[in-house]
Structures are given as C-alpha cells and as structure tokens.
Amino acid sequence: MSLAMPDDGKPVRRTAILDAAEAQFAQHGYDGVNLRAIARDAGVDVALANYHFGKKRDLFDAVLMRRAEVLNAWRLKALEDALSEARPNPPSVEAIVRAYLRPLLTGSHVTEPGWKHYYALIAYVNNSPDWGGKLMTQFFDPLIIQFIDALRLSLGDVDEKALYWSYHCFSGALTLTFAETGRIDLLSKGLCHSDDLAGAYEHVVRFITAGFESIRPT
Amino acid sequence: MSLAMPDDGKPVRRTAILDAAEAQFAQHGYDGVNLRAIARDAGVDVALANYHFGKKRDLFDAVLMRRAEVLNAWRLKALEDALSEARPNPPSVEAIVRAYLRPLLTGSHVTEPGWKHYYALIAYVNNSPDWGGKLMTQFFDPLIIQFIDALRLSLGDVDEKALYWSYHCFSGALTLTFAETGRIDLLSKGLCHSDDLAGAYEHVVRFITAGFESIRPT
DNA sequence: GCCATATTTCAACACTTGTTGAAGTGGGGA
DNA sequence: TCCCCACTTCAACAAGTGTTGAAATATGGC
CATH class of the missing domain: 1.10.10.60 (Homeodomain-like)
Structure with missing residues (x-):
C-alpha cells in the first residue's frame, strides 16, 4: 500500500x-x-x-454520502440490538429512541471532529426547502423506515399520521440540537452549552420519548 | 397620501x-x-x-425584522390571554404551547403567502451555525424568555437545564415543521403533507406538550 | 530504466456577483 | 415657472465564481 x-x-x-x-x-x-x-x-x-x-454539487453529495453510510450502519446495528434484547416482546419507545441517538455520541467522532461538522451539515440540509425533502429521503429513508416500523411495533395500533408527524418533530429537534448553533448558550445565558452533546443527550431522550408515548392508544 | x-x-x-x-x-x-x-x-x-x-445583508435583516415585530406582538397577546384566563392559577403547559403556536396559523397569513416564506426563512436562520445563535436571540429572545417564564410557572420547581433543552427541542421541531420542506410527504408516501399546517397543528401540540410535561417534578 | 496510468498543477476563460456614482423622472410647494 | 426632493434607472467597475484543457509530475508494473 x-x-x-x-x-x-x-x-x-x-x-x-x-x-x-x-x-x-x-x-x-x-x-x-x-x-x-x-x-x-x-x-x-x-x-x-x-x-x-x-462539479461542486457532486462534491456536496460525496460529502453527504461518506458518513451517511457509516451512520446508517451504526444505527441499524443499534436498532437490531434493541430488538433482540427485548425479544419476544417489542422494545420500549425509549430503547428505540436511544438506538437512534446513541451512535451519534459513541462513534469514532469523539476523536474525529469531522462528525460534528457533518451533524451541522445535516441540519442545514434537513431544513432547506431546496434539498430537505429529496436529499434526506435519498440518504436516510431506508433506515428511518425501519425505525418507524419499530416504533409502530412498540406503540401498538397507533394513528399513522400522528406517528409520522411525531417523527418529524423528533427529526427537527435532533438536527437542531446537533447543529451546535450556539443558540442555547445565549438563550440560557451560559447555563447550557451547544457543544455539550453528552449533556444534552438525556434531556433529548426524555423529551422525545414522552412525545412518542403521548400517541400510544389507550 | x-x-x-x-x-x-x-x-x-x-x-x-x-x-x-x-x-x-x-x-x-x-x-x-x-x-x-x-x-x-x-x-x-x-x-x-x-x-x-x-447592503445585501441589511436587506436580509430588514426582511427578518418586518414580520418579527408582528409575530412577537401576536404571541405576546396570546400568552397574556392564556395567563389571564387561568388566573389566579398558572396556565397549563398545553395552553402555553398553544399560545406560542396559534399565531402562526390564525394571522393574516392565510391570505398572505409571505408568512409561509417567512417561516421557512426562520428555519434556515435557526439552523445556521453562522447566524442561528445571534439572529434568533436578537429578534425573538425577549418574547421567548417570557414563554419560558410561563412554562416555569406552570411546571413548578423544574430543573433549569431540562427546561432550556426542552425548549430547544420545541424550537427545532417547530421551525422544521413550518419550513415545509416536503420531507414528510416523501417519508409518509403521501399520507402527510408539508403544506397542511392546520393538520400538523394538533400533532405538534400534543408531542411538545408531552415533552414538557415529562420534566415536571413529581 | 521504460511506459502507461493516475494524480497534481498552472493559467485562463466566461460569467456572475455586490456595489456605486451619475443621470433621469415626477410631483408638490414657493 | 422653477426648484427641491424622493424615487428610480442606467451603465459600469472590480472582484470573485465554477469550470476546463493542457502541461507537468508521480506511481507502479514489466
């Protein structure tokens, strides 16, 4: 070599x-x-x-693609672990949410700053009317569909629209949090820090889990 | 004239x-x-x-400023209504969330398409590492602090970090939803529609309310 | 060492960008 | 009528843009 x-x-x-x-x-x-x-x-x-x-646009796609494949593999592994641990029962909503979030914090990115840049880039793409729909679908949908399937399994006979809109809220909260815009630092007057993703983790898990649980049929 | x-x-x-x-x-x-x-x-x-x-940048600021003042006034009115309706008790979390959301749907924007563009613009700004922190703080913080005060009143002796991170999740979910990127249309295979904000409203309210309720001290 | 191939540099083109200063227009008051 | 003023247009500059083709260099197999 x-x-x-x-x-x-x-x-x-x-x-x-x-x-x-x-x-x-x-x-x-x-x-x-x-x-x-x-x-x-x-x-x-x-x-x-x-x-x-x-072309420049092809470079942009290559940047998106590189880590998407890695992240999707990590997340799939985490989801399968959650499913097999709970078998024969469905996993809890919290376990599914954690499987979706944990790879963002436990990967090689701790020593590799590129991952933090990548998360900010995903926030940019996700919120762009130009590309939000198409690119997120292209790079992440095959995996996201599996997570939504798992949530459907866990929540029972849930309203489909409510499920998709809930995931949409999840997506917006997650991408903004990991974009590290410095917003929460200013709003909280220094109490919270954008770059403290480990500190944000438990708060996000709790908030999102509660949101999904609220659509569980009674 | x-x-x-x-x-x-x-x-x-x-x-x-x-x-x-x-x-x-x-x-x-x-x-x-x-x-x-x-x-x-x-x-x-x-x-x-x-x-x-x-300069171009000044035009950008003027665009942001124009509707920010209107939106802040609408939201302040809605919050004050919620507070006075509940007095002498604190309002419910759901009432506060609705006061924050309702002005986005009940204003003159129904006949004025500029408001929908504005919401997408806010999503862009909110998720931008370049401007997310500074601009959102500049244009919206005075009002947002009042909403967080109301939430603190409603939730009781709540953990401050959990409160700010919860609002952060709220902010991300809200801006993405109102950006109408077309993402949910593709993900849900046509079941949900980005431009159906009225349809999204109840789902977002429920998801976010449950998220905030999850941090209420027991 | 030689050669085909892959990689890297150089220089330049054609086009778009934000910004500017000078000139032009029209209306209302003296 | 004339002038002042706010508003609008015109034409142009200087810098920066993505992209390209040809030349130069390095690499690995024989």
Whole structure:
C-alpha cells in the first residue's frame, strides 16, 4: 500500500478535500462556500476538487454520502440490538429512541471532529426547502423506515399520521440540537452549552420519548 | 397620501423588494440568492434595493425584522390571554404551547403567502451555525424568555437545564415543521403533507406538550 | 530504466456577483 | 415657472465564481 493511501485505499488529498468541504459546507451552507476556500483549507489546488469529484454539487453529495453510510450502519446495528434484547416482546419507545441517538455520541467522532461538522451539515440540509425533502429521503429513508416500523411495533395500533408527524418533530429537534448553533448558550445565558452533546443527550431522550408515548392508544 | 404609498406610508416598490427577497431567501438561503433575481421578481431595477436598504445583508435583516415585530406582538397577546384566563392559577403547559403556536396559523397569513416564506426563512436562520445563535436571540429572545417564564410557572420547581433543552427541542421541531420542506410527504408516501399546517397543528401540540410535561417534578 | 496510468498543477476563460456614482423622472410647494 | 426632493434607472467597475484543457509530475508494473 502506497504512503499516499489511507486505510480506505483512496488518495489522502481526496479525503483532505472531503474534510475541508464538510467543514465549510456545514458552517456556511452550499452557496456560502467557494471551491478555492475548500482547496486552501485542504492544502491543494482548486482544480483537484474537480478532478476527484466533478462539479461542486457532486462534491456536496460525496460529502453527504461518506458518513451517511457509516451512520446508517451504526444505527441499524443499534436498532437490531434493541430488538433482540427485548425479544419476544417489542422494545420500549425509549430503547428505540436511544438506538437512534446513541451512535451519534459513541462513534469514532469523539476523536474525529469531522462528525460534528457533518451533524451541522445535516441540519442545514434537513431544513432547506431546496434539498430537505429529496436529499434526506435519498440518504436516510431506508433506515428511518425501519425505525418507524419499530416504533409502530412498540406503540401498538397507533394513528399513522400522528406517528409520522411525531417523527418529524423528533427529526427537527435532533438536527437542531446537533447543529451546535450556539443558540442555547445565549438563550440560557451560559447555563447550557451547544457543544455539550453528552449533556444534552438525556434531556433529548426524555423529551422525545414522552412525545412518542403521548400517541400510544389507550 | 400619494398613490405610490401603501398603508404604512412606505413606497410600494420598497415592500415589493421585501416580498421578493423574503421568498428568495427562504427558498435558497442568504448566499443562494442574488440581488438581480430579487429585483426581477419585484419588477424593479437592481440598484433600487441598494437605495432603500443599503447592503445585501441589511436587506436580509430588514426582511427578518418586518414580520418579527408582528409575530412577537401576536404571541405576546396570546400568552397574556392564556395567563389571564387561568388566573389566579398558572396556565397549563398545553395552553402555553398553544399560545406560542396559534399565531402562526390564525394571522393574516392565510391570505398572505409571505408568512409561509417567512417561516421557512426562520428555519434556515435557526439552523445556521453562522447566524442561528445571534439572529434568533436578537429578534425573538425577549418574547421567548417570557414563554419560558410561563412554562416555569406552570411546571413548578423544574430543573433549569431540562427546561432550556426542552425548549430547544420545541424550537427545532417547530421551525422544521413550518419550513415545509416536503420531507414528510416523501417519508409518509403521501399520507402527510408539508403544506397542511392546520393538520400538523394538533400533532405538534400534543408531542411538545408531552415533552414538557415529562420534566415536571413529581 | 521504460511506459502507461493516475494524480497534481498552472493559467485562463466566461460569467456572475455586490456595489456605486451619475443621470433621469415626477410631483408638490414657493 | 422653477426648484427641491424622493424615487428610480442606467451603465459600469472590480472582484470573485465554477469550470476546463493542457502541461507537468508521480506511481507502479514489466
């Protein structure tokens, strides 16, 4: 294996471009970023981004795709663990919510800052009228459908509309929290910190779990 | 009063620019929009935006400010109504949540499409690491603090961190829902519709109310 | 060492961007 | 009528944009 190759067999400069693009897109959005700034951060020439990824929009998709596959695999594993632990009963709503959230905190991202940028990027995409619908569906729906199936199993004969709107609330709360915009720091006058995701974790789990439980048929 | 003046005494072209800018910023974000496209939609010359509002960024702030003042007034009225109806007891959590949400649905926006664009714009701002913290604080915090005070009154001796993180979840769920990204339409395979805000209303109220109730001390 | 291939750099094009200053328009008061 | 003023248009600049083709360099197999 060449010295120019990281573990995945791709050139180091290629991943350097992905890392720089990820950070920039997360901070400023797709249109707020230019390729020269990305290239500068990555320490490469402008044209190299085009050589490896094609158009700017293709680079954006590549950034989204890279960690989506990893995150989906982690979440699927966590969900299957929750299902098998509870078998033959359905898992609790809280166990499902935790399976959806835990991979965000227990992955390699603790030592890899790229993951935090990625979460902010997902918040940007999720809330964009331009791409929110299409891109989130493309990258995450196959997995999300399985989580909704699990919730349906856990909650019983639940109203379908209520279930989807509840997940929608979950999605909005989650992406904003992990975007780390600094909003809660200002609102709480320093009591809470955006970058304290571990501290936010239990609060989010409780809030969301209660929300889903409220639609359980009596 | 001149024929060139609408009710508020400002030139019609000035508000035409605000309307066009609002729609464009909401759809594509700050950097995804150029002044020539705004001017074209407004039916005016490019330079006119600069004459009325100064720099592009100042126009953006003017768009945010215009409806923020109206929305804050509506919400304050709704909150005061909820407080006085319940007096001498504190209002229920649900009554407070409804006071926060109802103005989004009962205002003049039913006949005025600009409000829907505005909600999408708020979702964009709220989730932006660049501006989320500062701008939301600047335009909405004075009112939001009053809502959090009311929630604290209603919930009793509640954990402060849990209260702020719960509001944070509320904020994320709300802004995403009113951004109408089309996401839920695809996820639910047509069962739910992003633009059916009236239909979403009861589901959001229930989900959020249950979330806040979960932090009530026992 | 040699060659085909992959990677990287360089320089430049064609186009869009925000912003500006000067000129033009129309109405109301002196 | 003339002038002042707010409003609007016109034309243009200077900087920045994504993208490209050709040249240069490095790499790995023979």
